[in-house]
Amino acid sequence: MAGAFYRAVRETTRREVPLLAAGPTTALQAAKALADRLSAERQLQYVIYRNGAWVPAQAWAESATLTMLAVAYNSGTLNRAREAGKVFDGAGGGWTSHQDPDKATGTLRTVEDAAAWPISHPRCGRAFGRRPD
Template identity: 70%
Template structure:
């Protein structure tokens, strides 16, 4: 029986990102194990009913992975995003004064963040699922067209079956996800990076919207010493600079693992 993960609880950004990544990695590894079972079926026991049975288990593993992504994404946007947004807003209150309340500006901002974050998780899940589905279709086609042609029990048939298994293995590796832009990223890496990015944006959005609501128009940027404003390699370095709230809202982070934050400057 696979491990049943408890519901996601809000907390430290790194810890929550690690938990989301672990859940999705666990589901993906179970899918990879089912793929290995399909490959083994082709190589060692290529009878069509047995191969199709292992393929059915692989298909269920795809569904389990999508379900895991959906549940983690839903938990993240329902629990972690509001928690981080409020933390960011509360940090702004400590500098600019006033108090935080879930006013319309904050509710609208959180709703937009939640929709964007949920859609991003599902989009990444679909990219991963696309690769798994490609293997499923290729293996199913082979089971229906090529396996029945193998002569039962002789050396040539066994060699042909192993060659078929080797071909499927080489053409459909699932140790990383290949995105449409050609990037090759392990599931754990994209899950962690996506969670950290959305977490940072939520926290900074809370800070910036609270500053704007308090009438503050400028913020000081805190970031890594080498981090650029619009990308990590941008020569326009971010940390220590003073930017308008609107500028900061346009670039709340510059890359997925960005540690940028903002401090309201009510004195400017």
């Protein structure tokens, strides 16, 4: 039952986030609309993480929305950078996770490496762009 519920919430999120974000809204407004929709349609007030933590649906929706938008933004940038071959990484933590000692800030990565790790953690501030040269 928990698995079916989780799949339904993820399906709603995957379907709704792009629609919410495509409108004249900010990411935080889109997240609030997603949380409101999950509350109304799925009676979801909290999301229970694997570690047992209960996270308010609003906070979870905000994290999910910002994460999905960051992945979409970076994926679009990488699609345009295919000719350049390399990209630079914006400010942030480690390459594969926040604690990764391989720090991403200011490094040059291949497009393939960047596509494998468009972000390193939820709410990641990573951004890519084509090298000016």
